[in-house]
Amino acid sequence: MHYSELWQLPIKYNIEAYAMIQILKPMISLLMFLTVLFFISTILTITTSFPIWLSTVLSLACASLAAWFTWKLVSGEKANTIAAIIGGALILGGLFFIIGFLVPMVISKDTSQGPMIGIFIAAPLGLIVGAIGGYLYASKTENAGAAGKL
Numbered sequence: 001m002h003y004s005e006l007w008q009l010p011i012k013y014n015i016e017a018y019a020m021i022q023i024l025k026p027m028i029s030l031l032m033f034l035t036v037l038f039f040i041s042t043i044l045t046i047t048t049s050f051p052i053w054l055s056t057v058l059s060l061a062c063a064s065l066a067a068w069f070t071w072k073l074v075s076g077e078k079a080n081t082i083a084a085i086i087g088g089a090l091i092l093g094g095l096f097f098i099i100g101f102l103v104p105m106v107i108s109k110d111t112s113q114g115p116m117i118g119i120f121i122a123a124p125l126g127l128i129v130g131a132i133g134g135y136l137y138a139s140k141t142e143n144a145g146a147a148g149k150l
Helices: 003-008 011-047 052-075 081-107 114-149
Strands: none
Touching: 011 052, 011 081, 011 114, 052 081, 081 114
């Protein structure tokens, strides 16, 4: 159920759903912040020779953007197309990277090539799928907003 449809529920469920969303917003946003922070800082450390301070600043900026977009997404607020594309790419890219980076190390502890799946396959795939998903989300919310104005 979408956040804007809460008024249609009985009062008891309306208050419970609102309270649940208020609890979930900071938790999910923090989780996405940490996920994207790990993703970007690891990729920058492995692939570039940036100074530590620059990698940290870039990682924090990307993680903050992902957390902001997650907050808006959980709240049911509309996001413009560029923010939705970048936010979706960062969030799914980070999730795919962590899964592709850590799961092979858990499954077979003796291989040194396991994390390469996360770096070269899962993260780029997550970025592409996330960007497409962000675009579809933004176009869906824009179409719903345009239909509501008619």
